[in-house]
Each structure stands twice: as C-alpha cells, then as structure tokens.
Amino acid sequence: MPFPNKTGLKITHLDVKDVRFPTSLGGHGSDALHTDPNYSCAYVTTVTENGKRGFGLTFTCGRGTEIVVLAIRALKRFIIGKNASDIFADFSGFWRTITNDSQMRWIGPEKGVAHLAAAAILNSLWDLWARIENKPVWKLLELVSTIDFRYITDVITKDEAICMLKAKRAGKEERVQFLEENGYPAYTTQVGWMGYSDATVEELCRKYLDLGFTHFKVKVGRSVEDDVRRAGAVRKCIGEDKVLMVDANQAWDVEEAIDWMRQLAHLKPLWIEEPTSPDDVLGHAKIAEALKPYGIGVATGEMCANRVMFKQFLQSGGMQFCQIDSARIGGINEILSVYLMAEKLKEDNLTLKGTGSPSADITMRLNPVAVSKSSKVCPHAGGVGLCEMVQHLQFWDYASLSGTMEGRLVEYVDQQHEHFYDPCVVVNARYMAPKLPGYSTEFLPETLEKFTYPNGSEWKKMIKEGVFPAPDEAELVN
Amino acid sequence: MPFPNKTGLKITHLDVKDVRFPTSLGGHGSDALHTDPNYSCAYVTTVTENGKRGFGLTFTCGRGTEIVVLAIRALKRFIIGKNASDIFADFSGFWRTITNDSQMRWIGPEKGVAHLAAAAILNSLWDLWARIENKPVWKLLELVSTIDFRYITDVITKDEAICMLKAKRAGKEERVQFLEENGYPAYTTQVGWMGYSDATVEELCRKYLDLGFTHFKVKVGRSVEDDVRRAGAVRKCIGEDKVLMVDANQAWDVEEAIDWMRQLAHLKPLWIEEPTSPDDVLGHAKIAEALKPYGIGVATGEMCANRVMFKQFLQSGGMQFCQIDSARIGGINEILSVYLMAEKLKEDNLTLKGTGSPSADITMRLNPVAVSKSSKVCPHAGGVGLCEMVQHLQFWDYASLSGTMEGRLVEYVDQQHEHFYDPCVVVNARYMAPKLPGYSTEFLPETLEKFTYPNGSEWKKMIKEGVFPAPDEAELVN
Numbered sequence: 001m002p003f004p005n006k007t008g009l010k011i012t013h014l015d016v017k018d019v020r021f022p023t024s025l026g027g028h029g030s031d032a033l034h035t036d037p038n039y040s041c042a043y044v045t046t047v048t049e050n051g052k053r054g055f056g057l058t059f060t061c062g063r064g065t066e067i068v069v070l071a072i073r074a075l076k077r078f079i080i081g082k083n084a085s086d087i088f089a090d091f092s093g094f095w096r097t098i099t100n101d102s103q104m105r106w107i108g109p110e111k112g113v114a115h116l117a118a119a120a121i122l123n124s125l126w127d128l129w130a131r132i133e134n135k136p137v138w139k140l141l142e143l144v145s146t147i148d149f150r151y152i153t154d155v156i157t158k159d160e161a162i163c164m165l166k167a168k169r170a171g172k173e174e175r176v177q178f179l180e181e182n183g184y185p186a187y188t189t190q191v192g193w194m195g196y197s198d199a200t201v202e203e204l205c206r207k208y209l210d211l212g213f214t215h216f217k218v219k220v221g222r223s224v225e226d227d228v229r230r231a232g233a234v235r236k237c238i239g240e241d242k243v244l245m246v247d248a249n250q251a252w253d254v255e256e257a258i259d260w261m262r263q264l265a266h267l268k269p270l271w272i273e274e275p276t277s278p279d280d281v282l283g284h285a286k287i288a289e290a291l292k293p294y295g296i297g298v299a300t301g302e303m304c305a306n307r308v309m310f311k312q313f314l315q316s317g318g319m320q321f322c323q324i325d326s327a328r329i330g331g332i333n334e335i336l337s338v339y340l341m342a343e344k345l346k347e348d349n350l351t352l353k354g355t356g357s358p359s360a361d362i363t364m365r366l367n368p369v370a371v372s373k374s375s376k377v378c379p380h381a382g383g384v385g386l387c388e389m390v391q392h393l394q395f396w397d398y399a400s401l402s403g404t405m406e407g408r409l410v411e412y413v414d415q416q417h418e419h420f421y422d423p424c425v426v427v428n429a430r431y432m433a434p435k436l437p438g439y440s441t442e443f444l445p446e447t448l449e450k451f452t453y454p455n456g457s458e459w460k461k462m463i464k465e466g467v468f469p470a471p472d473e474a475e476l477v478n
Numbered sequence: 479m480p481f482p483n484k485t486g487l488k489i490t491h492l493d494v495k496d497v498r499f500p501t502s503l504g505g506h507g508s509d510a511l512h513t514d515p516n517y518s519c520a521y522v523t524t525v526t527e528n529g530k531r532g533f534g535l536t537f538t539c540g541r542g543t544e545i546v547v548l549a550i551r552a553l554k555r556f557i558i559g560k561n562a563s564d565i566f567a568d569f570s571g572f573w574r575t576i577t578n579d580s581q582m583r584w585i586g587p588e589k590g591v592a593h594l595a596a597a598a599i600l601n602s603l604w605d606l607w608a609r610i611e612n613k614p615v616w617k618l619l620e621l622v623s624t625i626d627f628r629y630i631t632d633v634i635t636k637d638e639a640i641c642m643l644k645a646k647r648a649g650k651e652e653r654v655q656f657l658e659e660n661g662y663p664a665y666t667t668q669v670g671w672m673g674y675s676d677a678t679v680e681e682l683c684r685k686y687l688d689l690g691f692t693h694f695k696v697k698v699g700r701s702v703e704d705d706v707r708r709a710g711a712v713r714k715c716i717g718e719d720k721v722l723m724v725d726a727n728q729a730w731d732v733e734e735a736i737d738w739m740r741q742l743a744h745l746k747p748l749w750i751e752e753p754t755s756p757d758d759v760l761g762h763a764k765i766a767e768a769l770k771p772y773g774i775g776v777a778t779g780e781m782c783a784n785r786v787m788f789k790q791f792l793q794s795g796g797m798q799f800c801q802i803d804s805a806r807i808g809g810i811n812e813i814l815s816v817y818l819m820a821e822k823l824k825e826d827n828l829t830l831k832g833t834g835s836p837s838a839d840i841t842m843r844l845n846p847v848a849v850s851k852s853s854k855v856c857p858h859a860g861g862v863g864l865c866e867m868v869q870h871l872q873f874w875d876y877a878s879l880s881g882t883m884e885g886r887l888v889e890y891v892d893q894q895h896e897h898f899y900d901p902c903v904v905v906n907a908r909y910m911a912p913k914l915p916g917y918s919t920e921f922l923p924e925t926l927e928k929f930t931y932p933n934g935s936e937w938k939k940m941i942k943e944g945v946f947p948a949p950d951e952a953e954l955v956n
Contacts, residue, residue: 064549067548070955106512150755253628308757308761312761473554477955
C-alpha cells in the first residue's frame with residue numbers, strides 16, 4: 001500500500017465554498033438550454049492533521065450551487081476523522097460509502113446533486129494523494145483498486161482491467177516522454193457560443209486558426225436557419241480541411257434531432273453533441289444509426305449521470321465520442337471505469353462477455369450494428385476547472401491505457417484559467433503536460449476573496465450596483 | 479380554463495419541513511441496500527392569498543432530507559407571487575420552469591435531489607388544485623395539458639394522448655362507480671422486510687392472509703440460502719394458489735441477478751423487483767429475457783429518475799411491471815406521461831412510431847422480442863405518504879386510461895398512515911376510493927409537532943436519550 005507512514009494523515013477539516021463567476025454578463029457559455037450560466041463551482045479543501053491539503057471542485061452553473069455545497073457538508077460525516085492513507089488503501093470501499101450510504105442513497109443514487117457533491121470530495125482526495133506522492137495526478141494513476149466495479153461486471157471485471165493495463169506497460173515510458181514533449185491535441189468551443197454575434201464568431205475563428213487549432217465547435221439548436229448561417233460562417237472561415245463539430249445541448253426530441261441534423265449535414269460536422277436528453281440511451285442509438293450515412297457521429301457525456309449510463313451508451317452504439325466530465329460522475333475512481341469500458345468494448349466489441357447461458361449475448365442482439373462501433377474518449381471541458389482536471393485523465397489514458405491519440409482530443413475553452421494556481425497551458429492547440437503535484441485545481445487566494453458567493457468582494461459590488469439581484473433565502477444558507 | 483375567478487389565488491407562502499420517523503428502530507423498511515432507513519419526507523405547504531392550502535411531500539430515507547429541503551427553498555423563487563390559476567392554466571410550462579431553470583438544470587437535470595424537490599412542490603400544487611375544485615385528485619385528472627412531452631414524442635405525442643383518453647370516455651362513469659363500490663387490489667410488502675425474524679415473517683403471513691391478501695412480496699439479495707429459506711417460508715405459508723413476488727433492491731450485477739434468480743425460480747415468483755442498478759435499462763432487458771423461460775417478470779421504477787428513463791424501460795422490454803413512484807419523478811404531470819406511454823406501447827407495441835426514414839423502427843430492432851411485451855403499471859408505495867398518493871393515480875388509470883385492473887395492483891405497507899388527516903383505507907386487500915378533496919397528503923398537526931427533525935418533541939427526546947446521535951452541521955441548516 002502506498003503509505004507506509006500514516007502519521008499525521010488524519011483528516012481534520014473539510015471546508016467547502018460556493019464560488020461563482022459572472023460569466024452570464026458576456027454570453028460566454030450560452031447555448032440552446034443554458035441561456036445565462038454563471039460558471040460556478042462548489043470548492044472543497046481537505047486538510048490533514050499534519051497540514052497537507054487537497055483541493056477539489058465540482059462545476060455548476062450558478063443558482064443551485066448552494067444545494068451542492070450543503071450536500072458536501074452532509075457528506076463530511078464520512079470523512080472527518082478518517083486517516084487519508086486508510087481511505088487510499090481501500091478507495092473503492094470509501095467510494096461506495098460516500099455514494100451509497102444506506103439512508104442518503106435514496107436522494108441519488110449516484111446522480112445529480114448527491115453525485116456532484118461526492119465528486120468534489122473525491123477530487124480533493126485525489127489532489128491530496130498526488131501532492132503527498134509529489135506527482136501530477138496523471139502520473140499517479142495505475143489504480144484499478146480504486147474502482148467500484150458494481151453494476152459493470154457484465155462489461156468489464158477487475159481482473160480484466162488489470163490485464164488490460166498490464167498489457168500496456170510496454171512502451172509507457174516512451175509515451176510519457178512524448179506527452180511531456182508534445183502535449184495532447186485540443187479543440188476549441190470558443191468560436192460558437194450561442195450568445196455571440198456573427199462578427200464575434202468570425203473574429204474568433206480567425207484568432208483560433210492563428211493559434212493553430214484544427215477543430216472548432218459551434219452551438220446549435222435554436223433555429224435551423226440560424227444554425228445554418230452561424231455554423232456555415234464557421235465552416236467558410238475554417239475551410240474544408242479543418243474539422244467542425246456541432247453541439248445542441250439537449251435541445252431536441254429524437255426525431256427532431258435526426259431531421260434537424262439532415263439540414264446541417266452539408267456542413268460536414270464530425271459529430272452532433274447532446275442531440276437530446278442525456279438520459280436517452282436508446283434515443284441516441286437511434287440518432288447515431290440515422291446519421292451514420294451522413295458520416296456524423298454522436299457525442300455525449302457531460303451530463304451522463306454515472307458509469308451505468310456510460311456503460312449503456314457504449315454498449316448501444318449511441319456514443320461515438322465519449323465525453324467524460326471530471327466533476328459530474330463520482331471522481332477519478334468512476335471515470336477510470338468509463339475509460340476502461342470504452343477501451344474494453346473497442347478491443348472486444350463483437351465478443352461481449354458471454355456466459356454460455358440463455359441470457360448471453362443479448363447485448364449484441366440489442367443492437368448488432370452499433371455494438372461493432374468503438375467510442376473515442378474526448379473529454380468535456382470548459383466551465384470552471386474542467387480543463388485543468390481532464391488533461392490529467394486524458395494524459396493517463398494515452399500513457400497507460402489506450403496508448404493512442406487517434407481520433408481523440410480534449411475540449412478547450414479559454415476561460416476561468418486565470419483563477420488557478422496551476423492553470424492548464426495550451427500551446428499550438430495542444431495541452432502541455434501538467435508538471436506540478438496534484439490535480440491542478442487549487443484556486444488563487446484572491447479568487448476566493450473576490451468570487452465566493454455571495455460575500456466575495458466582487459459579488460458584494462455587483463449586487464450593490466444592481467448588476468445581479470441579491471441572493472435569495474436558500475443561497476444565504478451556507 | 480378552470481379558474482374564471484383568480485381573485486385571492488396568488489401564492490404568498492411556501493413552507494417546507496424536514497419530517498422523519500424513527501423506523502430504523504424496528505427494522506421496518508430494511509432491505510439489501512437500505513439497512514436502517516428512517517422513513518422521512520420533505521413536506522411542503524403552499525398557501526394562497528385567500529388562505530387556500532395545498533400539501534405535498536417527497537419521500538426520503540432520513541439522512542439527506544435536509545438537502546432536499548434546501549432544494550425546495552431554492553425553487554421558491556419560481557412560485558412565490560405567482561397566481562395559482564395561471565400555473566394551472568399553463569401547468570406544463572410551469573413544470574418546465576421549475577425542472578429546467580437555465581442555471582439549476584446542471585445539478586439535475588430531472589433527477590435526484592432537484593427532481594425530488596420539484597416533486598414535493600408539484601404535489602402540493604395538485605393538492606391545492608383539487609381542494610379548490612373540491613374533488614379528490616383521482617377525479618380531477620383529464621389533463622394532458624399539464625404534461626411536458628419533451629423527449630418522449632418518439633413514443634407518444636400530445637395529440638395521441640388526447641385521442642387515447644377520448645377513446646376511453648365511454649364507460650368511464652361505470653368504472654368510477656365500480657371503484658367507489660369495490661376499490662382497487664393491493665398487495666402487501668409487510669411480510670418480508672429483511673430485518674424481520676423468521677417468526678415475525680410467518681406471523682405476518684398468517685395475519686395478511688386473514689386480511690384477504692393474495693399477493694405477498696419478500697425482500698431478497700443478502701444471501702441465496704437465506705433467500706431460499708425466507709421466501710420459501712412465505713411460499714409454504716401462503717400456498718401455491720397465492721402469488722409471491724421478490725425484491726432485491728438493486729443488490730446485484732446483471733449476470734449475478736440471472737444466476738441468483740434461477741436459484742429462486744422453484745418458488746415461482748411473479749416478478750423480481752429491482753434486480754440491479756435502477757439506471758441499467760439494457761441490463762434489465764437482458765435479465766427479463768433470461769428469466770422469461772421461468773415465467774418471472776422484471777419490475778422496477780421506484781428509483782427510475784424520469785419519464786425518459788421510463789420510456790426506455792418500456793421500449794426495451796426491461797420492465798414487465800412498471801412501478802411508478804408518486805414522489806420521485808416530477809409530480810403528477812410527469813407520472814401521467816408514464817401511464818400514457820405504458821398504455822400506448824401496450825396498444826401499439828409492434829408499430830412503434832415509424833417515419834419512413836432510415837432511422838425508423840430501430841427501436842424494434844433493438845429488442846424485437848421484448849418490445850412485443852406490454853408493461854402493467856403497479857405503483858411503488860409504502861414509505862411516507864406514497865400509498866396515499868398512488869391510490870389516486872391508479873384509480874385515475876382505471877377510470878380514464880387503461881380501463882382495466884387485469885394484472886395490476888398497488889403496493890401496500892401498513893406504516894405511517896396514522897400521521898395523515900385522510901389516510902388510505904385498505905379493506906379486504908383493496909384500496910377504498912379516496913373521497914376527500916385533495917391528494918390525501920396533509921399531516922396531522924401533532925405529527926409535525928413530534929417528528930419535525932431535529933426539533934420535534936419526539937426527536938428531542940430520542941436524541942437526549944441517546945437513541946439517535948445529535949444532528950450534524952448540515953442537518954441543522956434549515
């Protein structure tokens with residue numbers, strides 16, 4: 001086990017703050033369903049007896065952050081007084097404790113507020129662990145023992161995961177070196193927020209082309225005409241040799257998504273992201289099937305609730321691009337299981353675990369065409385701290401699991417990085433390897449002073465000036 | 479619209495209380511994953527300017543109720559100051575407002591804490607509406623206009639729903655009369671909580687046989703041997719002519735569920751309830767397929783997050799028994815859509831909406847065998863107030879939608895009814911028709927005085943005596 005010396009690692013404090021940025025003022029982050037997000041987070045600091053600290057966050061969009069903050073406070077009972085080394089020694093057991101408490105699981109389970117809260121705590125623990133080990137998180141992760149395989153053993157077992165990782169040990173050092181020298185490809189979502197004017201969109205296209213970007217994502221879903229015009233402008237600006245993706249943020253019903261995308265097909269998007277409800281596995285599979293003749297894949301995942309939902313998207317062929325989110329599902333522990341399932345189903349896509357029983361291989365019969373597809377993990381990022389976190393995960397995947405960058409890239413949005421002590425660095429449209437110990441999610445002290453809601457200095461000022469209304473009763477609770 | 483006179487219907491107050499009952503002391507409600515539930519609820523009272531009141535609740539299991547309470551307080555901004563008649567005139571619009579606020583939807587969407595909170599408020603509004611109309615809720619519901627059909631139009635549209643209800647108008651008066659004279663069949667879960675001793679199980683079997691029950695449910699999933707013994711004891715006691723159901727409360731992985739149930743098949747259970755993760759549509763479909771030769775159906779729904787998840791369970795054949803829960807998904811508005819989908823897919827199961835497009839009828843190919851099955855709605859109940867609410871829904875279904883009781887029955891647990899002003903009445907294993915105006919969820923004043931957490935008189939006493947620990951920091955927040 002990693003901690004021969006436990007002394008001083010008892011967790012004595014867990015602090016949580018409601019931190020919000022007034023991004024709605026500029027239309028940044030606006031899309032078909034999220035018209036005025038204030039990018040925010042619930043920010044956790046975990047402190048041990050000997051003064052070690054771990055920082056973790058879960059992304060939110062403004063209103064409602066106070067609910068996640070309270071949920072984190074409710075989970076403190078499972079962590080205060082525990083020795084961090086005991087947690088890391090049985091991390092999957094601890095994971096189950098905080099995600100499946102016998103009374104609290106009713107208000108999830110493993111989804112929504114409860115799971116966002118668990119993610120913030122888990123992220124702070126991974127940060128703590130990496131700092132203790134003096135490594136960036138992406139160099140820490142070989143740790144199948146941290147994963148709770150419950151509900152996914154029909155796709156992957158712990159033993160299979162261990163075998164897959166062992167098989168990729170060869171060449172790992174070279175891949176790590178490659179990452180340190182060359183980084184990992186990124187794409188930009190910065191050119192096409194729905195709230196931006198056409199002039200802004202064109203100006204941003206030119207800017208990001210100059211910065212070396214080759215993949216550009218545009219928000220769609222408000223009106224077909226508007227989408228054709230805006231996405232068309234981007235296509236014209238970036239040319240035929242660059243790649244366009246479109247993102248509907250759940251705006252459509254299933255048939256509507258298919259009809260709408262046929263009208264955008266001439267713009268040759270690589271993917272349609274979140275065409276419909278994030279819960280509709282079968283709907284996504286149907287859309288993917290219908291759009292296959294047009295060469296358009298389906299991307300989703302930023303609101304996919306947990307590993308069980310990801311499992312089904314991967315099984316059904318409803319997800320050609322798997323957009324894991326570093327703060328929605330239950331921390332790195334659960335995200336690793338999604339990477340492993342994506343890799344397993346890629347390797348193994350026509351021989352899904354059969355038992356010889358009458359129930360075997362129904363998965364294949366459920367969708368014989370789609371199961372033969374594999375899914376590329378292209379993490380969701382942006383928001384607050386998501387770019388900082390997912391870079392670690394994707395670097396780990398290349399170094400330790402998939403061993404390839406083919407068809408994979410990480411979302412990049414150039415916002416809110418200035419608030420972090422160790423912000424992600426994107427050069428020539430590539431994420432550079434994080435070097436400092438931890439998970440890159442520590443805020444600068446002045447950020448907390450200014451943007452803690454509602455009593456940070458910037459919020460006090462904006463509320464006083466009437467830029468934003470005063471917080472309501474619920475928001476004052478924490 | 480139903481309210482020609484809006485005067486006085488402005489909503490001026492919404493109060494929410496954390497109400498908990500110490501049910502863990504007796505092992506009531508214990509199952510494979512919920513070992514010590516304190517059946518609880520977040521209890522909403524909505525008050526209009528002219529003093530009309532509506533009562534609504536969402537069921538919880540103890541710890542974490544404070545989070546749902548805060549979420550309800552956060553939703554007050556969308557309701558205080560609105561005229562109730564305006565809400566009822568565009569109830570589907572109001573539904574979308576409180577379930578899909580552009581900032582708050584990130585912490586759901588439409589699931590977990592956020593959706594439980596919305597449900598409590600919506601339930602109070604339905605109670606208010608029925609009281610204003612001076613009818614029990616089950617006589618109020620003809621109201622397709624209250625449903626948000628987003629994300630389900632690939633199975634049912636608003637126009638189709640209207641047609642289905644119109645077609646069932648014939649005979650409705652006779653069915654209402656039948657319900658008023660004969661009630662609706664119930665089954666009991668009271669004989670087989672996991673925490674009960676064998677002697678208690680046998681004693682309860684005899685008691686409920688004497689009360690006229692014909693259907694008995696037993697908790698399983700802790701160990702096969704224990705399950706065979708306990709469920710076997712129930713089977714022996716009730717005989718071969720009565721019906722046994724078993725409930726695993728999500729204890730198993732997919733393959734494990736199939737293997738385990740083969741070992742219980744000789745006891746001839748009608749259904750296995752919640753064999754695995756409540757999110758695993760494809761897993762349930764696989765289990766249903768494997769258990770079909772044994773004549774065992776799959777039941778689930780009490781933790782099914784929303785109508786989109788229900789839609790897929792119904793499409794995939796993973797749910798032979800559809801266990802809607804009156805407090806988990808977004809109020810009656812959303813529950814009606816589940817009843818409508820179940821009825822539509824029953825009527826229409828081999829001709830799911832095709833468009834003539836290449837995408838048409840993939841649903842059938844996803845699972846050709848299972849789609850041909852229909853699902854019977856057998857509501858989940860028990861907990862706190864769930865029996866009181868679901869009786870209204872199932873009475874409505876018989877009177878206005880399905881027009882049949884064949885293969886359908888409502889769960890009944892004889893606990894926590896004494897706290898209600900208008901408790902459900904079960905006679906001869908049948909729910910008697912609710913007569914009073916509203917949704918039957920108003921608590922007696924003494925219940926609130928005793929069991930409001932943590933300051934009710936009973937809680938103060940139990941905490942003082944050390945029967946339960948003092949509330950923690952988060953629980954003191956509201």
